[in-house]
Amino acid sequence: MLKYFDAICSESPVGIAEQHRILMGPWAHGGFGATQVGTSTQGELEFPEADGCSDDKANEFFQYYLLGADIDWLGNNPKYTYFQMGDMEWKGSEVWPVDGLTSQIFYFTDAEGLSETMPASDDSHSNIVYDPRDPSPTVGSCTLTEELGQGPYDQAPVVESRDDILIFTS
Known part of the structure; x- marks a missing residue:
């Protein structure tokens, strides 16, 4: 999404480009049912701090641009607003990456872990036997169906x- 956003900003006329804003929350893109953008429940996790934020931001946007409300939409919203999942809070930045x-x-x-040190040998490997007639199931993530x-x-x-x-753990 950020590449598209950056392209929109770079290709927009002067005077418009600096008005673009992006909101990145802990949501599935689009979403169905309980995982819709702006809801607090996403899969098996809860993000109560994110509940309703997209609706609030959209409401402010429409009030400013469509109704001419006397609010500082551009000043109140940094170019990049994002939800920091580890901290469970909203943050903003004028640059990305922050x-x-x-x-x-x-x-x-070799021990099915992750290391910051490059292996001394290129001979390291892990093996699995995979049967394409028994594919790994899809469990959550960015799916296009509620089922x-x-x-x-x-x-x-x-x-x-x-x-x-194979599972590698840091």
């Missing part, structure tokens, strides 16, 4: 318990 972020590279280990569940779900009971899955 200042202070660093990339971290992980490498797979498969949307959002975050515990993968352990259905997916991680299979013999044809």
